[in-house]
Amino acid sequence: MDIGNGLGHLSYSTLVHPGDTWAEMRASLEQHLPAVKERVSPGSRFGVSLRISADSARTLGADEAQRADLKDFLESHDMYVYTVNAFPYGPFKGGSVMERVYEPDWTTQDRVFYTNQVADILADISPTDVSPSIQTAPLAFKPKVTDEAYVALFTTNLFRVVAHLVEVEARTGRRVKLALEPEPACYLESTKETIAYFIHHVYAETGVREFARIAAVPISEAEGLLRRHLGVVFDIGHQSVGFEDIGDSLRGLVAAGIPIFKLQEAAALWVEHLTTEQIPRLREFTDTIYLSQTTMRRGGEVAKYLNLGEALDDFEKDPRPAEIRTHFHVPVFLEEIGPFRTTRFAVQDALRMHRETPLSDHLEIETYTWDVLPAHLKTGDITDYVAREIEFVQHELVG
Numbered sequence: 001m002d003i004g005n006g007l008g009h010l011s012y013s014t015l016v017h018p019g020d021t022w023a024e025m026r027a028s029l030e031q032h033l034p035a036v037k038e039r040v041s042p043g044s045r046f047g048v049s050l051r052i053s054a055d056s057a058r059t060l061g062a063d064e065a066q067r068a069d070l071k072d073f074l075e076s077h078d079m080y081v082y083t084v085n086a087f088p089y090g091p092f093k094g095g096s097v098m099e100r101v102y103e104p105d106w107t108t109q110d111r112v113f114y115t116n117q118v119a120d121i122l123a124d125i126s127p128t129d130v131s132p133s134i135q136t137a138p139l140a141f142k143p144k145v146t147d148e149a150y151v152a153l154f155t156t157n158l159f160r161v162v163a164h165l166v167e168v169e170a171r172t173g174r175r176v177k178l179a180l181e182p183e184p185a186c187y188l189e190s191t192k193e194t195i196a197y198f199i200h201h202v203y204a205e206t207g208v209r210e211f212a213r214i215a216a217v218p219i220s221e222a223e224g225l226l227r228r229h230l231g232v233v234f235d236i237g238h239q240s241v242g243f244e245d246i247g248d249s250l251r252g253l254v255a256a257g258i259p260i261f262k263l264q265e266a267a268a269l270w271v272e273h274l275t276t277e278q279i280p281r282l283r284e285f286t287d288t289i290y291l292s293q294t295t296m297r298r299g300g301e302v303a304k305y306l307n308l309g310e311a312l313d314d315f316e317k318d319p320r321p322a323e324i325r326t327h328f329h330v331p332v333f334l335e336e337i338g339p340f341r342t343t344r345f346a347v348q349d350a351l352r353m354h355r356e357t358p359l360s361d362h363l364e365i366e367t368y369t370w371d372v373l374p375a376h377l378k379t380g381d382i383t384d385y386v387a388r389e390i391e392f393v394q395h396e397l398v399g
Contacts, residue, residue, distance in 0.1 A: 001041045007354065007397055008263075008361035009082045009130070011047040012036070012386045015368040020091040022056040022066065026073075032383060034077055039387040040394075045078050049364045051085045053092070054110070057117040071125055081126050083133045083262060083362050086118045087181060092368075096289045099306075102186065105140040106154035115178065116164045123174040131175040133261045133362050135233050138181055138188035139197075145187045154187075155201050156210065158230070163215035165229040179261035181233035184241050184293035184327055185306055191239060191249035194232060195256045202226060203257075231259030234359075235366065236350050237266030240343035241295055241325045243302070246350050250359060263350065263360040265393055266367065269308075269328045270341045276319050279312055281339060284374045285328050286312070294326040329369045331385055333392035338377060351396040365389045 003010050017032055019025030029048075037046040052060070060066050074080055088101050089111070104110040118134055126132040139145075139154045161178060169175050182188040188197060201207050203223060212222035232253065239249055253260055269285060271278060274296075285308055286292065292308040298320055305311040308326045315322055330342050353359060367389060370382050380388075 001044055001047050003363075003394065003397060006358050008358060008363050009047045010363040010390065010393060011049045011082070011365070012390060013049045013051065013085055013364055013366040013368060015049075015051045015085050015088070015092065015366065016370050016382065016386070017051075018093050019051050020053055020055065020093060022059040025051060025053075025056055026070070029073065032386075033079060035383045036386050036390075037077065037079065039383070040390045045080060047083075048074065048079050048081045049083045049085065050081050051088075051092075052118050052121065054089045054114045057086075057114055057121065060121050061117040067121065067124055074125075080130065081122070081132065082130045083135065083364060084118055084122055085135045086115055087135055087137050089114060098289070098291050099141050099185075101291070102137050102141040105137065105144065106157050107140065107150060108157075111137075112157050112160055115161050119161070119165055119168055119176045119178075122176050123168050123172045126174070128174070131177060131361075133177040133179050133233075135179050135181055135262060138183050138186035140187045142185055142187050142189065151187075151201065155207065156214070158202075159207075159211040159214045162211065162226060162229045166215050166217065166225050169229075175228070177229055177231060177259070177261045179231050179233040181235055181238070181264075183235070183238050184295070184304070185291065190242055191234075191244055191252055195252055195258065198256060198258050202230065227257065227259060231261040233262040233264055234260050234350075235264040235266050236347050237264075237268040237329055237343060237366075238327065240270075240346040241268050241293060241327050243295060243297060243325065246346045247353060250350065250353060254359070260360040262362040262364055263354060265332050265347050265351070265363065265365045265389075267330050267332045267334070267342045267344045267347055269326045269330055269337065270343050271324050272341055274315060274322045274324055276316065278339065279316060282308065282312055285326070288328070288369070290369065292326050292328050294324055296322050296324045298322045329367045330373075331367055332365060332389050338374075347393075348396055351393065355397050363393070365393060 017028035019028050122132040182194045188194045208222045212219045294305045294308045294311040296303045330337050335344050
């Protein structure tokens with residue numbers, strides 16, 4: 001929904017629902033979206049953040065009738081798509097995902113073709129008064145990036161997609177925006193790394209010249225087109241896991257002129273004072289199909305782990321005072337979950353900044369871990385949780 005006062009569009013990510021094929025996602029939309037809209041936006045148009053996998057992109061891209069059916073469904077329920085999650089290429093529900101979520105990465109033509117397909121779909125299904133965004137992977141899983149040749153390859157592929165977005169706007173009049181999402185353990189992980197990448201690879205003279213050649217546009221226009229079509233998703237939970245000061249990070253992106261095409265409200269699990277007595281309860285969060293990247297801080301020492309279980313094993317070997325934050329998305333309205341805390345405070349800080357000076361025209365809540373949340377912590381159904389999250393964000397924006 002458009003929340004007014006220049007604060008942008010707000011919804012929740014349908015990544016939370018089953019949707020690895022288009023048939024599954026279409027069924028999920030039918031089952032869940034009308035119920036959520038009735039609760040949070042009964043009398044006004046409701047925005048949809050749509051998960052489109054590669055399988056779904058093939059279906060929708062090739063079948064005009066399927067796109068028409070989707071547009072009819074949206075219109076009949078007073079809904080519209082303003083953003084697409086095109087980060088997970090393949091299956092995301094029902095089986096182990098882990099680091100496979102980053103494959104194929106941005107060095108591959110599969111990622112390029114998929115993202116271009118999503119852009120074409122968005123240009124068709126989104127309303128003309130919205131400039132839709134595509135959320136995508138942070139280029140590559142960090143351990144795979146072994147040399148500058150790898151960086152150069154995924155940068156070139158990124159430019160190829162941005163060139164396609166320029167062509168889409170010229171052909172259809174629809175501006176589609178591509179947003180890279182930094183995440184722990186990826187090439188784009190911290191906000192500082194993200195800023196450095198844009199400065200040294202995207203906005204650098206060599207990068208601008210390469211893009212101008214690929215897009216066949218004048219060099220004088222190339223950087224402006226890059227900034228018009230390429231930016232970031234700022235996931236508040238991801239950056240909180242790295243113990244970033246969220247305000248400083250957001251100000252850093254703005255100062256560098258990097259567009260924040262989506263401000264993502266997400267909260268992470270936080271244990272301020274870790275003890276051995278807490279370990280059994282924390283291990284309830286390790287039974288997950290997703291990565292649970294974790295940062296442990298002990299005084300001036302910082303250690304990073306790919307999964308929460310590894311961090312807990314390490315702590316048990318050396319149980320000195322520690323603080324941990326882990327990439328396990330928890331409902332944003334909760335300050336505490338069981339005996340543990342959450343990084344909800346970071347969401348509130350970011351929304352306070354956004355309320356004072358809007359940072360992005362797309363907001364989205366992304367708590368996709370409902371299916372792996374420990375059962376005793378589920379106090380309602382998925383519709384209730386999603387609605388409460390949207391209501392919480394709306395309340396924070398009112399101030």
